[in-house]
Amino acid sequence: MAKADSATKRRNIRLPTQGYDAPYSDAVLVGDTLYISGRVGFLPETGQPPEDLEEEIRLALDGVKVVLAAAGMTMEDLVWVQVYCSDVRLFDRFNEVYKTYFTQSLPARAFVGAGNLLHGAHFQVQGMAVK
Amino acid sequence: MKRLCAILVVLLAVGSATDVFSQKPQRRHIQRAGNTGNLPFSDAVLAGNTLYLAGRLGVDETTGRIPDDLEQEIRNIMESMKSTLGEAGMSMDELASVQVFCPDLTLYGKFNAVYRSYFQKDFPARAFIGSGPLLRGAHFEVQGIAVKR
Numbered sequence: 001m002a003k004a005d006s007a008t009k010r011r012n013i014r015l016p017t018q019g020y021d022a023p024y025s026d027a028v029l030v031g032d033t034l035y036i037s038g039r040v041g042f043l044p045e046t047g048q049p050p051e052d053l054e055e056e057i058r059l060a061l062d063g064v065k066v067v068l069a070a071a072g073m074t075m076e077d078l079v080w081v082q083v084y085c086s087d088v089r090l091f092d093r094f095n096e097v098y099k100t101y102f103t104q105s106l107p108a109r110a111f112v113g114a115g116n117l118l119h120g121a122h123f124q125v126q127g128m129a130v131k
Numbered sequence: 132m133k134r135l136c137a138i139l140v141v142l143l144a145v146g147s148a149t150d151v152f153s154q155k156p157q158r159r160h161i162q163r164a165g166n167t168g169n170l171p172f173s174d175a176v177l178a179g180n181t182l183y184l185a186g187r188l189g190v191d192e193t194t195g196r197i198p199d200d201l202e203q204e205i206r207n208i209m210e211s212m213k214s215t216l217g218e219a220g221m222s223m224d225e226l227a228s229v230q231v232f233c234p235d236l237t238l239y240g241k242f243n244a245v246y247r248s249y250f251q252k253d254f255p256a257r258a259f260i261g262s263g264p265l266l267r268g269a270h271f272e273v274q275g276i277a278v279k280r
Contacts, residue, residue, distance in 0.1 A: 053222050079158075079176040079178050079278070080176065080183035082186075082274070083174070084147065085263075086263065087263075088264060088265060088266045089264070091266060095170065095171050098171050099171040102171070104170050105173060105176075106158040106160070106172050106173050106178055107172065107173060107183070108172060108173050108174065108176050108183045108184055108185035108231075108274075109171075109172035109185050109186065110185060110186020110232070110272055110274040111186065111266060111267065111272075112186065112232045112262055112263075112272055113234065113262050113263035113264045113265045113266070114262060114263045115230075115262070115263050118148075121259045128179040130158070130179070130181075
């Protein structure tokens, strides 16, 4: 059956900007479901998050957006999101930027206080999208 | 031609139910009645047969605070998951995967004692993860995915 074939069709997505031989795909598309890697907002030049927290958030979310686009999807296709945050006092500041990335319905989300994040980031954003 | 028309009619009937033409599983965003505060997430998203649940804290829904009693905090989490599942016509036994985030792993046993009482028979797959401090000083945040039986 064609349907069974399409449900198991799989594509590993690796952005050209990944820059080094990291042992993960930026996302994996299985059938209609896209599993997106955790993204942090850092500047490729410095390997550090920018001074400006809002810019860091935008860099992380822009990364999610670019990965979605590589699978022919948009932010509206996100169904499930985890935000790992090194300091949950930044909740409101994250939300202010986050909500500008959506026009209609919002994905289900967890906002989780984490330990130290890679690159000294304040946030790591992971998610799943369904076409 | 007649046969083609018949096939088209069947396809249209199926299409209206499952949205095969756009290749999209049906999707519904769930907001629970108790969800106040205008926060930027849905309590759950149903895509096809799969329900993606938001992370839940054990806040008292009338005060918005984490209760002093730890068991009550855990019950609040489980009850809100249950009611979110209920909004999608699902039950706790349809949960397939669960993540529990907890800043204090010494609470593992206490969590499990309450958690297990919410399931009839089999348990979902689960991760129990030591986290940093959680929102509102919560001891747990629980997120999960359920699939309709």
